[in-house]
Amino acid sequence: MATQSLPSDPIDALLSAHGLRRTSAARRVLGWLLAHPDTSYTHAQLQAALVGADTEAATPLDRVTLYRLIDRLTQVGLLLCRVDSQRVRRYQAMPPSVQATPHFECQSCHRDSPLAGALRANADDLEKAAQTAIEALRALGYQDMHMDFAVRGVCADCAGATPA
Incomplete structure (x- = not known):
């Protein structure tokens, strides 16, 4: 069998x-x-x-x-x-298959949070900009690339703000 x-x-x-x-x-x-x-x-x-x-x-x-x-x-x-x-x-x-990974880094608590959900409609624009940059670099011979977008500041929790 x-x-x-x-x-x-x-x-x-x-x-x-x-x-x-x-x-x-x-x-x-x-x-x-x-x-x-x-x-x-x-x-x-x-x-x-x-x-x-x-x-x-x-x-x-x-x-x-x-x-x-x-x-x-x-x-x-x-x-x-x-x-x-x-x-x-x-x-x-x-x-x-992510080319751009937007995230927020809090300078106070050092928590790293993804921003894709927060950016909603603008995430598509960010993805297009990242793809354009990667294509331009690929044309110059660069390989195996991804892009990492970091926004740094103080998160709402550390700033004492209450989300609306």
Whole structure:
């Protein structure tokens, strides 16, 4: 009797498609970030989140392994890395087919918030501007690009304002 292979895990498929080994650590990290697409994490925040979520994991990820893994995931384009005004790196899953990722960085609490929903109608204009810039750079020979738009200031919570 022939056995039928089960459908491939989407996280394993992503890792394989990007030339990465399908280790349990890689699956845990990428799985967590894909499950929280609108949240960016510092290395320490990601490590803490994984420890809290990994009640079944045999061993927690050590700091160095996590650094190397997020570096590899970023290099192949599965993670987006942003450096805020305090020079802190924040990582999140790369949104599929996104050329511009507008976000707001609070200078007080350092929370990173996506702006796509807040921009609504203007998000299309931003996407068109990003696409035009990327096409111009591609014509000059640049490759594998994405654009990251950051607005920095003080968020409404830190400013003490109550949303309308």
